[in-house]
Amino acid sequence: MPMFLVNLFLICLSIICFLFLVRLFLHRTALIYVVRRCVEWVEDRVHVHQHFRVPEFNDSTHQENLFYRRLSLYLNSLPSLEDSDFTNLFSGINPNDILLSLDDHQQVHDIFLGARLSWLNQIVRDHQNQKKKDKRRILKPYLQHIHAVSDDIEQRGKELRIHNHSNGKWKSVPFNHPATFDSLVIDPDLKTKIRSDLEAFLKSKQYYHKLGRVWKRSYLLYGPSGTGKSSFIAATANLLNYDVYNVNLWQVADDADLNAILLKTTSKSVIVVEDLDRYVLEKSRARITSSGLLNFMDGILNSQDERLMIFTMNSKDGVDPDLLRPGRIDMHIHFPMCDFNSFKNLANNYLGVKEHKLFPQVEEIIQSGARMSPAEISELMLVNRSSPSRALKSVISALQSNSKHVGKVGGRMSESTAPSPAMSEESGGVDWKETVVPKEFRKLYGLLRLKSCRRAGSLDHDSEISER
Numbered sequence: 001m002p003m004f005l006v007n008l009f010l011i012c013l014s015i016i017c018f019l020f021l022v023r024l025f026l027h028r029t030a031l032i033y034v035v036r037r038c039v040e041w042v043e044d045r046v047h048v049h050q051h052f053r054v055p056e057f058n059d060s061t062h063q064e065n066l067f068y069r070r071l072s073l074y075l076n077s078l079p080s081l082e083d084s085d086f087t088n089l090f091s092g093i094n095p096n097d098i099l100l101s102l103d104d105h106q107q108v109h110d111i112f113l114g115a116r117l118s119w120l121n122q123i124v125r126d127h128q129n130q131k132k133k134d135k136r137r138i139l140k141p142y143l144q145h146i147h148a149v150s151d152d153i154e155q156r157g158k159e160l161r162i163h164n165h166s167n168g169k170w171k172s173v174p175f176n177h178p179a180t181f182d183s184l185v186i187d188p189d190l191k192t193k194i195r196s197d198l199e200a201f202l203k204s205k206q207y208y209h210k211l212g213r214v215w216k217r218s219y220l221l222y223g224p225s226g227t228g229k230s231s232f233i234a235a236t237a238n239l240l241n242y243d244v245y246n247v248n249l250w251q252v253a254d255d256a257d258l259n260a261i262l263l264k265t266t267s268k269s270v271i272v273v274e275d276l277d278r279y280v281l282e283k284s285r286a287r288i289t290s291s292g293l294l295n296f297m298d299g300i301l302n303s304q305d306e307r308l309m310i311f312t313m314n315s316k317d318g319v320d321p322d323l324l325r326p327g328r329i330d331m332h333i334h335f336p337m338c339d340f341n342s343f344k345n346l347a348n349n350y351l352g353v354k355e356h357k358l359f360p361q362v363e364e365i366i367q368s369g370a371r372m373s374p375a376e377i378s379e380l381m382l383v384n385r386s387s388p389s390r391a392l393k394s395v396i397s398a399l400q401s402n403s404k405h406v407g408k409v410g411g412r413m414s415e416s417t418a419p420s421p422a423m424s425e426e427s428g429g430v431d432w433k434e435t436v437v438p439k440e441f442r443k444l445y446g447l448l449r450l451k452s453c454r455r456a457g458s459l460d461h462d463s464e465i466s467e468r
Contacts, residue, residue: 070150075119077149078110112142160237162244165251165261175244177234184235185228185345185374186335197331198239198308205305215305218297220324222277222313223335226375229312232335233272242308243269249279255292259301267306277313280323290320298328337371343395346374350381351388358392365396370403 056068110117160175181195201217208215221229237244245265252258265271279286280293288296296302297309316324324332338346340363347353377395384391 070147073150074146075108075110075121078108112145117142158241160241160243162246163265164246165248168257168260170245170261170264172243175234175237177238179231179234179238181235181239183349184232185338185342185349185378186232187341190333194331194333195239198236201308202240214303216302216307216309218309218311218328218330220311220313220316220329220332221335222316222332224314224337224373226373227335227337228374229335232333233270233310233312236308236310237270240270240308241268245269245271247271247273249273249276249286249288249293252288254287255289255295258288258292258296262296262301265304265307267304270308270310272310272312274312275314276311277315277319280320281318294323294328297323338366338374338377340366342374343377346378346381347388347392350378350385351391353388353392356388356392358389358396361396362392362399365399365403368403370399372399372402 054068054071055065057065104121107118107120110119161172162175163170163172165171181191184191197217205215221232223229233244236242243266247261249258252261262271279288280290297311302309311329313319322328343362343366344354344359347356347359372395376398380394380398381391384394
């Protein structure tokens with residue numbers, strides 16, 4: 001026999017042996033699967049099963065059964081649903097989300113604490129099938145497990161909304177603010193502390209109830225305008241996945257109206273009261289009594305679980321300390337004017353610059369006492385973002401102007417009225433007068449102003465002589 005025929009024969013024999021082994025392996029796995037199903041079938045027939053029906057609507061009132069909705073969320077999240085022969089596919093809130101959903105008469109299996117449970121979706125009813133011996137052991141923890149998982153799914157998938165009070169009703173719109181804790185320009189250690197506090201709060205329901213306290217938390221944010229208090233509120237709502245309720249105390253008629261507003265809010269929400277210091281200090285205009293405000297903050301009506309209350313102030317000066325005592329306000333968070341570390345964070349976020357040759361100059365000016373809010377500095381960086389050097393020069397120019405202004409008024413300046421020269425991206429960060437007003441017109445304007453000042457001075461001198 002020729003040698004090449006022998007080689008061909010050996011190759012064909014090797015292929016046949018390989019295919020035989022693959023087939024044997026697949027056959028063994030198929031046999032294992034069949035044996036396993038047979039054992040489960042025999043086991044199901046040996047044990048007595050307990051059946052539970054979960055109707056979609058309450059029989060008496062025809063209202064929606066809330067547990068049915070929670071159960072649907074839970075079953076549609078089971079991994080075994082992906083292994084089913086037939087499953088419905090739906091689009092989620094986001095266009096790229098694909099959701100799985102049980103079909104009519106479809107059965108899905110679950111395993112909890114070692115016990116096997118089966119759910120059958122019927123047109124008339126849904127029911128759970130489990131072994132009777134497992135009822136006492138797993139029924140209560142299993143139902144608690146369904147509640148916990150469905151709550152988590154519902155919270156992650158819901159659309160956040162911001163609610164504003166008007167004419168006795170809450171009106172809401174989608175809340176799509178992009179702020180996150182990563183984008184906040186505050187001290188990194190403080191940011192870590194606050195995030196840890198919020199995450200611990202989410203897990204503390206049993207602990208709060210054990211202490212006999214309502215499961216809620218309250219923050220006071222104080223500092224000048226433009227220092228990031230509103231961004232912090234938005235980032236907190238996004239972190240917790242909570243709706244926002246914005247309470248404007250100036251639009252509240254009286255104590256009873258304030259109580260009604262509070263009762264209409266829901267759990268899993270952030271209740272925001274801004275400029276609290278202005279309201280409590282302007283007592284002549286306030287229509288809510290001190291006791292009514294205190295009851296709103298920590299009274300018996302404020303007993304809704306899983307809620308965060310945030311109050312903002314420009315300053316705590318002159319505010320009654322009893323309003324801000326521990327237990328009424330859990331954490332005080334100061335938002336100062338921009339320091340050098342905050343400036344570097346802004347430069348990194350807005351300009352993508354971590355180091356620059358102009359940084360030492362900025363640090364020197366800030367250490368000399370010049371102050372601007374993070375909002376003012378970020379705006380200068382935003383309009384000049386195409387050129388980091390130009391943006392930093394604009395910031396330096398504004399800080400220098402601010403420093404000179406502080407010197408003229410004796411080293412004191414209102415934080416909310418810090419000057420912020422208007423800059424434009426096209427002008428390269430130069431004062432608007434340098435680009436909009438021609439040089440010749442500015443000279444003419446200066447001469448006319450000088451003559452006007454001299455004329456006014458002579459008139460004052462004449463009037464002084466006549467009085468004598």
